[in-house]
Amino acid sequence: MAGGRRTFTPANQQRLTNVSVVRMKKGGARFELACYKNKVVEWRTGVEQDLDEVLQMHSVYVNVSKGQTAATEDLEKAFGTSDLDKIILEILRKGELQVGEKERSAQTETMAKEIATIVSQKCINPQTKRPYPVTMIEKSMADLHFSINTNKSVKQQALEVIKQLQEKQLIPIARAQMKLKLVFPGKEAKKLKEKALPFIASIEDEDFLGDITEIICLVDPGQYTALVDLVSAETKGRGQVEVQTVTNIADGDENL
Template sequence: MSRILVQPVGQKRLTNVAVVRLKKHGNRFEIACYKNKVLSWRSGVEKDLDEVLQSQTVYSNVSKGVLAKSKDLIAAFGTDDQTQICLEILDKGELQVAGKERESKLSSQFRDIATIVMQKTYNPETQRPYTISMIERLMRDIHFAIDPNSGSKKQALEVIHELQKHFPIKRSPMKLRLSVPEEGLSALMEKLNAWNAKMISKDKSGSQLSCICELDPGFYRDCEALMNNLKGKFEVLALSIHAEGDAHLDQYDEEEHEASHSRKELTATVAKLSDKLQKQTISTTTSGGNAAAGEGKQNKCSTCNALVGDSSQYREHFKSDWHKHNLKRKTQNLAPLTKEECMADIEICDSKADLKEYSF
């Protein structure tokens, strides 16, 4: 008599899904959806409900496969119609994001905040903006925690305020054009001096006097109120002003110094490889004919235009970087290279790729 062994499958159902959760009437209700479809449904791109829901079933816990009780559904939604309840949860519920997706989102938002901080600040010692990598490092030093439910701009302003307590960093000034009647000029100039504004130019047009200045963004609201009182006009020419040129190296600029040093080394390496390639081209041209004449019966590769040995060596040749590189050159209608030339050319290509990676 044969015996059938039943092995456990080890399958966890309803785990690789997007979950939309809604808390109502003291209970939690969840639905299982396809990834990337919930946002499409809410934006109106996706119209077919079956393309969004994995099943038109309401759960109390999707990952454990626990269905919601009918009495709880009626108490919370006034009906036990699964489709109708799914639509309400889909529209009003909170989309639960997986761990890796949440980590990716937070990393992207962290970078966005650092970019905004970089655009709005500068180093008062060098009069140049900090780089993004430096801002990110400073944010980690103060142990800044991202709030995924708050906007990046709002959090960037909080970061600037916190960084100013520990590091030399200032808000980049705004460039404004202010126009006031002649009788209001003295009051305007008095306030600008009190705010340490930098005057760029002055101009008079009829009874109106206008000036262009750079002002700390913290005084923007006060300036707006002042212009309203003086019955003047103001125009924002630039939200953030940085000194011309790249950021200078300073005590926080170790990464940029290392990158600059690496670029110089790579440039020198490319120059050496180019000289080496020219020398190898001359030497292989003079010795290639003699080497081929001294060989016995060999197979010839038409792609590389070279003798590559017996059948075994011929097969191995097709797997080599030499042959693959010449195949790429052949598709570009370029002449084949010898093995030495090919290796040098590959090194040059790799060096150039590294240079592009380090370039800003």
């Protein structure tokens, strides 16, 4: 249009809106990624694995809000490589997710509830053999002054809460035992049972069906993988370890 004025965006500038920024300082410089809201945490916890669903642009910026992309020589100097995929993955893993105060508060509150829920599901009061209500776990987390880290998964933080509660003994708490059914075939069942006993907290029932031995037992979660490996190796894959329930409950309660 005659007499009209054109505006130009420099080649290293890309304007983005409605974006979450992941920022990392390295080699004395600042680098940023432009991501879709909520997708960074999902990627870090393994819920989202497609980078195209996480990144708004497959670029590294020095300033996302101004749309300024990083120069190749600056990336090479800071990261020791010009491989953009490797650089992006490092920033995604180690960078700090930038969120507004209101958004951060809502995210922290949601994560705290999720952490307390996991602890409630995974643990019991060893005196009553019953799980704690989520609200009681939330109160205990507050008493611990547990700080929610939005860059870590809720599962990791739930395990840390359990560890701190056990160490500081604010409430009596223990990991809920798993109820398993072990199936041992053949004449070696008795010998295999003896090898399995160190991994078993208690045996609730034992049946002999022909040449098959079935054992219902309680196992601490930390022993589960080792027990599965033992049964698989000793029976060459013919034995079975079946999970009946994941939570040890008192008589009269429904199975969880």
